[in-house]
Amino acid sequence: MIYYPLMRKGSRLYKGRCIAAACALALHFSASGGEAPFTVDRNIPAGNIELEKIDGDTVYVHQELRDTEGSWFYWAFRVKGAGGRTVEFRFTRTVAVGTRGPCVSLDRGRTWNYSAEQGATRKSFVYAFPADAEEVWFCQTIPYLQADWDAFLARHEADRGKAFETGVLCRSRKGRDVERAVFGDLSGSPKHRIFLSARRHCGETMASYVLEGVLEGVLAEDETGAWFRRSVEVMVVPFMDKDGCEDGDQGKNRRPHDHNRDYADFIYPESRGIRDWIAQRAGNRLDIFFDFHCPWLYGDFNEFAYQVHEKSTAEKTSRFGRMLEALQSGSMAYREKDDIRWGVGWNTERNYAAGRPVKAWALETLKCGFVGSFEIPFATANGKVVTRESCREFGRDIARAFRKWMEADGRD
Numbered sequence: 001m002i003y004y005p006l007m008r009k010g011s012r013l014y015k016g017r018c019i020a021a022a023c024a025l026a027l028h029f030s031a032s033g034g035e036a037p038f039t040v041d042r043n044i045p046a047g048n049i050e051l052e053k054i055d056g057d058t059v060y061v062h063q064e065l066r067d068t069e070g071s072w073f074y075w076a077f078r079v080k081g082a083g084g085r086t087v088e089f090r091f092t093r094t095v096a097v098g099t100r101g102p103c104v105s106l107d108r109g110r111t112w113n114y115s116a117e118q119g120a121t122r123k124s125f126v127y128a129f130p131a132d133a134e135e136v137w138f139c140q141t142i143p144y145l146q147a148d149w150d151a152f153l154a155r156h157e158a159d160r161g162k163a164f165e166t167g168v169l170c171r172s173r174k175g176r177d178v179e180r181a182v183f184g185d186l187s188g189s190p191k192h193r194i195f196l197s198a199r200r201h202c203g204e205t206m207a208s209y210v211l212e213g214v215l216e217g218v219l220a221e222d223e224t225g226a227w228f229r230r231s232v233e234v235m236v237v238p239f240m241d242k243d244g245c246e247d248g249d250q251g252k253n254r255r256p257h258d259h260n261r262d263y264a265d266f267i268y269p270e271s272r273g274i275r276d277w278i279a280q281r282a283g284n285r286l287d288i289f290f291d292f293h294c295p296w297l298y299g300d301f302n303e304f305a306y307q308v309h310e311k312s313t314a315e316k317t318s319r320f321g322r323m324l325e326a327l328q329s330g331s332m333a334y335r336e337k338d339d340i341r342w343g344v345g346w347n348t349e350r351n352y353a354a355g356r357p358v359k360a361w362a363l364e365t366l367k368c369g370f371v372g373s374f375e376i377p378f379a380t381a382n383g384k385v386v387t388r389e390s391c392r393e394f395g396r397d398i399a400r401a402f403r404k405w406m407e408a409d410g411r412d
């Protein structure tokens with residue numbers, strides 16, 4: 001359970017305007033020129049919305065692309081004062097609503113549900129506000145911010161210094177601390193070493209819940225957890241685009257290139273940070289390098305969890321996928337046959353024109369037993385509902401598969 005304060009300290013500036021002021025201007029004038037009976041604004045953590053107009057009980061909005069090339073679909077906003085009304089929300093530009101409609105929170109981000117699923121389309125949804133709902137938050141996905149990471153660590157505070165330690169990787173472009181952490185064997189001379197990261201595309205929040213699940217597996221009071229804490233150092237960077245995660249950017253296809261395509265130029269401090277950290281701490285030697293993502297919203301390769309094959313490592317990826325499929329216990333319904341092979345769909349040379357991705361860098365630079373990545377769907381996984389808990393369960397399954405992989409690798 002996480003409580004998000006209504007406003008963070010200080011006022012954030014975006015395009016030179018205070019967000020609160022910008023929204024106040026927008027929300028007081030409805031299409032008819034009168035004052036709208038309820039308000040729509042982006043004054044929530046990682047808020048992102050452009051309000052066009054409120055026309056009766058229909059709200060016209062679109063997601064802010066900011067520095068995104070082309071279109072993308074992340075948005076997050078709140079509505080105040082609409083209790084008892086049934087309101088339709090229309091996204092006026094590109095596809096922005098997922099397979100189960102918006103994520104809805106009646107308690108300022110503590111809990112989220114898909115209660116506006118019925119009747120939702122790719123560009124609209126209708127929500128019947130409970131009579132006593134003073135404030136309702138809507139988001140394209142279930143958010144995951146620094147506050148969530150801090151809450152995760154707080155739940156495991158008793159293990160601090162024993163099974164995990166935290167630090168600062170670097171300072172972000174906007175001056176935020178970028179977290180790094182080490183889980184498992186903290187001796188500095190582990191038998192195995194893993195590097196895990198997420199949010200090179202900051203909008204891909206469900207990936208973070210899977211990452212949490214992997215780390216829960218490392219901390220678990222079971223045999224696998226004990227094995228990790230005895231044998232494996234897990235290096236983690238949870239927010240590879242820290243500013244984008246906190247500010248509610250799209251992150252994908254950011255200009256001039258996004259955080260996943262930075263591994264020729266290294267223009268982002270986070271990219272330089274992991275390059276240097278892995279060199280210094282691990283001597284560029286890892287058993288596993290793994291990165292977590294989320295895909296698009298609809299259709300094949302967007303409504304199931306899958307690994308992304310590389311040209312040179314298909315056999316390893318398939319082998320790991322089969323291990324994971326065989327032992328999974330959660331409801332993500334992962335199937336190795338769903339993995340995207342090299343040359344299929346978007347997974348071709350053409351996709352790499354925008355800059356060297358981190359996995360290509362890892363394959364070329366590190367002495368690493370297995371370089372992999374997972375795409376975690378936002379809302380639907382082979383027909384199953386994707387939730388925070390199903391993502392964490394999947395992460396715990398991945399931890400068990402990592403163990404099996406390292407043991408089978410013969411270096412235990």
Ligand SMILES: [Zn+2]
Pocket residue numbers: 200201204292293294
């Ligand atoms: Zn991604």
